[in-house]
Amino acid sequence: MIHAAFLIPIFPLAGFAILFPLGRRLGNPLAGWLATAMVTASFVVTVIVFVALFQHAPAHREFTQSWFTWFGVGRLRVNAGLLVDPLSMTMAAFVTGVSSLIHLYSIGYMRHDEQFPKFFTYLNLFVFAMLMLVLADNFVLSFFGWEGVGVCSYFLIAFWFERDDAASAGKKAMIFNRIGDAGFLLALFLIFERTRSFEYTTVFARLGHVGTPSLVAIALLLFLGAVGKSAQIPLFPWLADAMAGPTPVSALIHAATMVTAGVYLMCRINPILHLAPDAAHVIAWVGAVTAFVGATSACAQNDIKKVLAYSTVSQLGYMMLAAGSGAYVAAIFLMLTHAFYKALLFLGSGSVIHAMDEDQDIKNMGGLAKLMPITGVTFLIGWFSIAGVPPFSGFWSKGDVLENAWAVTPALWVIGAVSAFLTAYYMGREYFLVFMGERRWTEGRQVADGHEHAGSEHDGLHPHDPSWHMSLPLVVLAILAALGGFINLPFHPDFVFLERWLDPVVGANVLVTHFSVGQQWLFAVVDAAIALTGVVVAASVWRATANRPALEPRFLFMAWFIDRGEDRLVARTSTALASFTATVVESRVVDGAVNGVASLTRWSGERLRRVQSGYVRNYALGLIAGLVVLVAYVLVRAGS
Amino acid sequence: MSVDASWYLTLAAVLFTIGVVGLLVRRNVLVMFMCIELMLNAANLTFVTYARVLDDVGGQVAVFFVLVVAAAEVVVGLGIIVAIFRRKVGATADDAHVLKG
Numbered sequence: 001m002i003h004a005a006f007l008i009p010i011f012p013l014a015g016f017a018i019l020f021p022l023g024r025r026l027g028n029p030l031a032g033w034l035a036t037a038m039v040t041a042s043f044v045v046t047v048i049v050f051v052a053l054f055q056h057a058p059a060h061r062e063f064t065q066s067w068f069t070w071f072g073v074g075r076l077r078v079n080a081g082l083l084v085d086p087l088s089m090t091m092a093a094f095v096t097g098v099s100s101l102i103h104l105y106s107i108g109y110m111r112h113d114e115q116f117p118k119f120f121t122y123l124n125l126f127v128f129a130m131l132m133l134v135l136a137d138n139f140v141l142s143f144f145g146w147e148g149v150g151v152c153s154y155f156l157i158a159f160w161f162e163r164d165d166a167a168s169a170g171k172k173a174m175i176f177n178r179i180g181d182a183g184f185l186l187a188l189f190l191i192f193e194r195t196r197s198f199e200y201t202t203v204f205a206r207l208g209h210v211g212t213p214s215l216v217a218i219a220l221l222l223f224l225g226a227v228g229k230s231a232q233i234p235l236f237p238w239l240a241d242a243m244a245g246p247t248p249v250s251a252l253i254h255a256a257t258m259v260t261a262g263v264y265l266m267c268r269i270n271p272i273l274h275l276a277p278d279a280a281h282v283i284a285w286v287g288a289v290t291a292f293v294g295a296t297s298a299c300a301q302n303d304i305k306k307v308l309a310y311s312t313v314s315q316l317g318y319m320m321l322a323a324g325s326g327a328y329v330a331a332i333f334l335m336l337t338h339a340f341y342k343a344l345l346f347l348g349s350g351s352v353i354h355a356m357d358e359d360q361d362i363k364n365m366g367g368l369a370k371l372m373p374i375t376g377v378t379f380l381i382g383w384f385s386i387a388g389v390p391p392f393s394g395f396w397s398k399g400d401v402l403e404n405a406w407a408v409t410p411a412l413w414v415i416g417a418v419s420a421f422l423t424a425y426y427m428g429r430e431y432f433l434v435f436m437g438e439r440r441w442t443e444g445r446q447v448a449d450g451h452e453h454a455g456s457e458h459d460g461l462h463p464h465d466p467s468w469h470m471s472l473p474l475v476v477l478a479i480l481a482a483l484g485g486f487i488n489l490p491f492h493p494d495f496v497f498l499e500r501w502l503d504p505v506v507g508a509n510v511l512v513t514h515f516s517v518g519q520q521w522l523f524a525v526v527d528a529a530i531a532l533t534g535v536v537v538a539a540s541v542w543r544a545t546a547n548r549p550a551l552e553p554r555f556l557f558m559a560w561f562i563d564r565g566e567d568r569l570v571a572r573t574s575t576a577l578a579s580f581t582a583t584v585v586e587s588r589v590v591d592g593a594v595n596g597v598a599s600l601t602r603w604s605g606e607r608l609r610r611v612q613s614g615y616v617r618n619y620a621l622g623l624i625a626g627l628v629v630l631v632a633y634v635l636v637r638a639g640s
Numbered sequence: 641m642s643v644d645a646s647w648y649l650t651l652a653a654v655l656f657t658i659g660v661v662g663l664l665v666r667r668n669v670l671v672m673f674m675c676i677e678l679m680l681n682a683a684n685l686t687f688v689t690y691a692r693v694l695d696d697v698g699g700q701v702a703v704f705f706v707l708v709v710a711a712a713e714v715v716v717g718l719g720i721i722v723a724i725f726r727r728k729v730g731a732t733a734d735d736a737h738v739l740k741g
Contacts, residue, residue: 614736
C-alpha cells in the first residue's frame with residue numbers, strides 16, 4: 001500500500017487542475033466542496049500509507065519512490081521522487097488533516113466572497129506544494145515545494161489585492177522569503193559540490209567526506225532559508241503583515257503548515273546538524289531569542305490576529321530552539337500540537353471577526369463567550385493548550401522543548417521559560433478582552449429600538465456562532481489540541497509514541513538527556529506553575545478592564561522596532577541608493593556617456609563637413625596630394 | 641638604334657604633370673576629363689617602357705587592364721558630363737557642387 005503514496009500530492013494537484021480552468025463555472029460552494037474533497041482524499045491516502053508504513057519493522061520504514069528524471073545537466077540527474085519515511089508521513093498526515101479541516105471552514109468563511117473559486121484554487125495548489133516539500137526525496141524537489149508554498153502564500157496574503165495593505169503585505173512576504181531562499185539555493189550548490197548528489201539518503205551517507213566548515217556553512221545557509229520561511233529573527237516582520245490575508249489562510253499557511261517548513265527542514269537535515277554543532281547552537285539561540293521577542297511583542301497587540309501572528313513567531317522560535325538543541329522529536333511534537341491549537345485559535349478568531357463584522361480590534365470586543373459558546377469554549381481550550389496548562393497538548397510539547405533546552409544550557413531554558421509565561425499571559429489577555437468583561441460594542445437590537453449611535457463602528461451587531469462548516473473544524477481541532485499531547489507522553493518508554501515512531505529518522509542524532517524521574521517531575525511542576533501563573537496574571541489584570549496602557553508599551557506594540565529598524569536600515573538605504581542611481585548614475589553617468597558620444601559625433605561632424613566642399617578640384621587636389629605623399633614616401637624608403 | 645628608356649619615362653612624367661595641372665586649373669568638365677585620360681596614358685607609357693626594359697610582359701598586360709578600365713570610365717564619365725550639360729549649357733565643374741557639406 002506504500003506505493004499509493006504518489007496519490008497524496010496528486011489529489012490536490014488534480015483539484016488545482018480542475019479548479020483553475022473550471023472553478024468559476026463550478027461556482028460557490030461547489031468549487032469549495034471539490035477542493036475539500038480532494039484534500040480529504042489526500043488525507044485518507046496518507047492515513048492508509050501511514051498505517052502500511054507502521055506495519056513494517058522500524059528499521060525498514062524508509063521507501064523511495066522514483067517517478068522520472070526531472071532534469072539532467074552533465075553528470076547531474078535530478079529525479080522527481082518521494083521519500084516515504086516516518087518523518088515525511090507525519091508531516092503529510094498533519095498537513096493534509098489540518099488542511100481538510102481548514103478547507104471545510106473556508107467554505108463557510110469565504111461564503112460571501114466574490115472570488116470564492118479562486119480562493120480554493122490557490123488553497124489546493126498550496127497543499128500540493130506543501131506535500132511536495134515534505135515528501136520529496138531530494139533537496140531540489142523540496143526546494144520546488146518550498147518555492148511553491150511561497151508563491152501560494154503570496155497569492156493568498158494578497159488575496160484581497162484591491163486593499164493596499166494586503167497587496168503590500170504579499171510583496172513583503174515574498175521579499176523576506178527571497179532573502180532566505182537565496183541561502184537555501186547557495187546551500188544546494190554547496191551540497192552538490194561536496195557530495196555530488198541531491199538525494200537525502202545519498203547526501204547523508206556521504207557526509208563523512210565533507211569537512212566540518214562546509215557542513216557548518218551548509219547548515220547555516222539552509223537555516224537562513226528556514227529563517228525566512230519560518231519567520232525567525234531578523235526575517236519575521238512579514239508574518240505579522242501576512243495577517244492581511246483571509247483568516248483561513250493565516251490558520252493554514254501562516255500558523256499550521258508553511259511556516260513550519262523551516263523546522264521540518266532542520267529536522268530533515270539532522271545528520272548535518274549533528275556533525276555541525278556550532279551551526280546547531282546558532283539555530284538554538286536564534287530560536288530562543290525569536291521566541292522571546294515574539295512573545296513580548298504579542299503582549300501589546302490590539303489586532304486579534306496580530307496577537308496570534310506574534311504568538312506564531314514565538315512558537316516557531318521554540319521549534320527552532322528544539323531543533324537546534326538536537327531535540328528533533330520535541331520540535332516535531334511541538335509542530336504538531338502547535339498546528340492543532342494555533343489553527344484552532346486562528347479559526348476561532350476568524351469566527352469572532354465574522355461576528356464583529358470584520359472588526360479585528362480586541363479593544364472593541366468583550367463579553368462574547370456567552371453569545372458564541374462554541375467559539376468561546378474552543379478558544380479557551382486553544383488558550384490552555386498554547387499556555388501549557390496540563391493536561392492540554394501544549395504542556396507536553398513545550399515541556400519537552402524546555403527540558404531539552406536545559407540539557408543544552410540553562411540559559412536557553414530561562415529564555416524559554418520566560419517566553420512560556422508570556423505566552424500564557426498574552427493569550428489570556430486576548431481571551432479576556434474578546435470573550436469576557438463588558439461588551440465594548442453596540443448590539444443591533446439597540447439600533448432597532450431607535451437609539452442613535454453616531455460614530456460607533458458596531459451598529460447592529462448580532463454576534464453568534466458560525467455555521468456548521470466553521471464550527472465543526474473548531475470542535476475537531478479543539479479535541480486535537482486538548483488530547484494531542486498524548487501522542488508523546490513522557491511517563492514510560494512505552495508511551496513516547498512519537499519518539500519511537502521518528503526514531504529511524506532522527507534517533508541516531510537526537511539529543512539524549514539524562515534526567516531522573518524526580519527531575520522530570522520537577523520540570524513538569526515548574527512548567528505547569530509557569531503556565532498557571534501566566535493564566536492567573538492575565539485574569540487578574542484583564543478581567544475587569546481593557547485599558548492598561550502601562551502594560552502595552554509602544555516598544556512592544558512595534559515589535560521592538562525591528563520592522564521599523566529594518567525598514568530604515570535596509571529599505572530606506574536601498575531606496576536612497578536606488579534614487580541616487582536614478583538621479584545621478586542614470587542621468588549623469590549613463591545618459592552622460594550616451595549623450596557624450598552623440599555630441600562628440602556631432603562636433604566632429606561639424607568640423608569635418610567643411611572638407612566636403614562640393615568642388616571636384618578640391619577632391620582632385622586631395623587625391624594628388626595623397627599621391628605626392630605616397631610617392632615621396634616610396635622614394636625616401638627606396639633612397640634609404 | 642633604340643631610344644633610351646629614360647626619354648620615354650620623361651615623356652610620361654611630362655604628360656602626367658600636364659594632366660595633373662590641367663585637372664586642377666581648368667574648369668571645363670570635358671577638358672578635365674581629357675586630362676584624366678592624359679594621366680592614364682602617361683601611366684600606360686610607363687608600364688610599356690618598363691615592360692621593355694625589364695623584358696616582362698606583365699607591364700603590357702597591365703596596360704590592357706588600364707585600357708579596359710579607361711573605356712568603362714569614359715562611358716560613365718561622358719554620361720555624367722552629358723547630364724551636367726543637360727542641366728545647364730556651358731556648365732563648369734564648379735557649378736556642380738550640390739553635395740557641399
